[in-house]
Amino acid sequence: MHALIIGGGIIGLSTAYYLREDGWEVTVLEKGDLTDNCSFGNMGYLSPSHFVPLAAPGIVEQGIWWMFDQKSPFYVRPSLRWELVDWGLKFVRASTQRHVDRSARPLTELLLFSKKMFQSWAAEGQLQFDLQEQGCLMYYQSAKKEKEELENARQAEALGLRVEVLDGEQVRALEPEVLPEVRGGVWFKDDAHLYPNALMQQLPTLLEQRGVRILRHSEVTGFERSNGKISAVQYQPEGAEPVAIRPDLVVLAAGSWSPAVARLAGEYLPLMPGKGYSMTLEHPQKKLRYPCILLEAKVALTPWQGRLRIGSTMEIGPINDRILLPRVQGILEAVPKFLPGYRSDPVFTALADPQQLKQQLREKVWFGFRPVSADGMPYIGFARNNQNLLIATGHAMLGLSLGAGTGKVVAELAAGRPTSVPLEAFDPRRY
Ligand SMILES: Cc1cc2nc3c(=O)[nH]c(=O)nc-3n(C[C@H](O)[C@H](O)[C@H](O)COP(=O)(O)OP(=O)(O)OC[C@H]3O[C@@H](n4cnc5c(N)ncnc54)[C@H](O)[C@@H]3O)c2cc1C
Structure with missing residues (x-):
């Protein structure tokens, strides 16, 4: 057959x-x-923590608000193309609590099962892709995000996921080189990461x-x-x-x-393409120990043996090769705001000089199109x-x-x- x-x-x-x-x-x-x-060039996360589908309450209101901000992490390129209009209407209709409640368990089951399959590939020994089972930390700076994330943590526990809530001091003890400037974080311990390029x-x-x-x-x-x-x-x-x-x-x-x-x-x-960007620093000056997501900025960071990848944004729209510099700049600006250890790293200090920034971004930026149902x-x-x-x-x-x-x-x-x-x-x- x-x-x-x-x-x-x-x-x-x-x-x-x-x-x-x-x-x-x-x-x-x-x-x-x-x-x-x-x-x-994605972030390499295996994320049981992401059991809430993209179509969820609040995303539409937040998305509309963000459409007016050039540096925002979520953007829908306005168009009257039938595919986008139809997708958009379906997406709005699906963004309900009922949909989240119905979807969270099947999604978690498939996520955990898939992680098990990757573990078996790693154990087989024929593929070396640096699977690390350290979990993933969600960092928040505001009381509003903290409240949302604690609710997310509660739902995760109800689904059987292992979760630990940390205050700012506990987070800084985990990351002594970058010293996150955050109220706290939720550590999703069932998450893992691998090096997708390998x-x-x-x-x-x-x-x-x-x-x-x-x-x-x-x-x-x-x-x-x-x-x-x-x-x-x-x-x-x-x-x-x-x-x-x-x-x-x-x-x-x-x-x-x-x-x-x-x-x-x-x-x-x-289905619409959801363009996202990532940048990989080969020799960052400071060592991040754990993968993390900076929640207010919707920026993700993944460390692999000396390397650091930073990624974010979701631009819904037709496939195109344009790199929107303000959006990438938005990603880079968020990092030192949350992780002051990176303030003296040349990639981030270059942000102050628009010319240097342009050159750096063109050299370092990767983008891909997420297939968004x-x-x-x-x-x-x-x-x-x-x-x-x-x-x-x-x-x-x-x-x-x-x-x-x-x-x-x-x-x-x-x-x-x-x-x-x-x-x-x-x-x-x-x-
Ligand atoms: C910045 C960023 C970060 C991300 N981080 C993560 C993460 O940490 N964890 C995670 O789980 N996911 C992450 N994702 C999402 C993840 O990368 C995608 O969901 C995933 O790669 C989609 O895989 P795919 O095989 O469906 O599509 P693709 O990898 O796009 O593969 C589809 C393939 O089909 C080929 N193709 C298309 N049309 C034809 C045709 N007519 N004939 C023959 N071949 C064709 C294409 O050339 C392509 O190679 C991220 C995405 C982005 C952009």
Whole structure:
């Protein structure tokens, strides 16, 4: 039996891993070279702490407010394009407490399961991706954020997650070099982090050694359909004639490009790209010990053996290569405000000089497009109009966290086995 996977990001490659383990002949079609997708430069968090889907009460009001601030961490590029309007209406409708209450448990279960799958990859020893199980700290400076985060911590505990609340002094004792200037923090101890660049570099090699065929620079351009199934997938290899493959099963894991590919197969997938930026400092002057999120600024920091990655922003809008400097500047400015230890680091002192800043940003900034579903919950399951099409996308800000777990449950669905965790909340046919 032959499975064809569209997209070589973390979701497509994890799916290839488990389908191959189940004995499928597996082909991955990837339009790029596997290094220019969203799975590479992300923050590397495995985040059971993020059990609240993006569509949640308050996000719409906050988002509208932020649209008037050039440096804000959340932005919707206004447009009358039908896809954005439809996505926006669905997103607003989904942003309710009822949706959060319904989604938190299935999301937590998949997050914890996925972490277990990454732990098994690390234990196998063939992939070295620096998995660290230190948890993640959420820092707050204001009483308002503290109140919100303590409520989040309470819900996390109710879901069975390990959480510790720390005051400012306790936080500073954990981070003696950067001395966070915060009221306190919540330490989500089930969170972990890994180095995504290493994982995404090694995974294709491992898969190829195990017999997976990965075709780079091969963009899927169309489908043939008969009797309610996909009978052929057409792709365009770079500089060559179009080719058609006749697989038994197709998995759509094309990240932010998925709606366009789905449309070619007669499927509708409400999903928008959510652009985010990250910067990696190779030799920061001070050592951050634990990954952390600066809550008011919505900025995340991840340390790996000497390196520090800083990331943030969610710009909802069509895919484009523009780097919005004020937004990146907003990310950088937040760091020394929360972590005074970085005030003398050249990356942050350069903020005072606009020219230097421009140069630094262009050299250091990476961006990727999170595939954001209309209710903030991934789409995992069989498609509506094609019996042999499985959809695995829409993971938004949790694609890495949910990567290995998604691969495993997709393989279980493909085999017709019961899935390791319930998937009803992720059914792509909900729209
Ligand atoms: C700044 C930032 C920080 C983040 N931090 C985290 C984090 O800490 N933890 C976390 O869990 N998540 C994080 N994320 C989100 C995470 O990176 C994404 O959810 C995840 O990478 C999505 O993976 P994917 O495989 O669905 O998509 P992608 O990685 O984008 O892969 C999709 C692939 O499909 C290919 N493709 C598209 N169209 C076609 C076609 N027609 N034919 C063939 N191939 C095609 C693309 O070229 C691409 O390689 C972050 C994202 C950003 C931007």
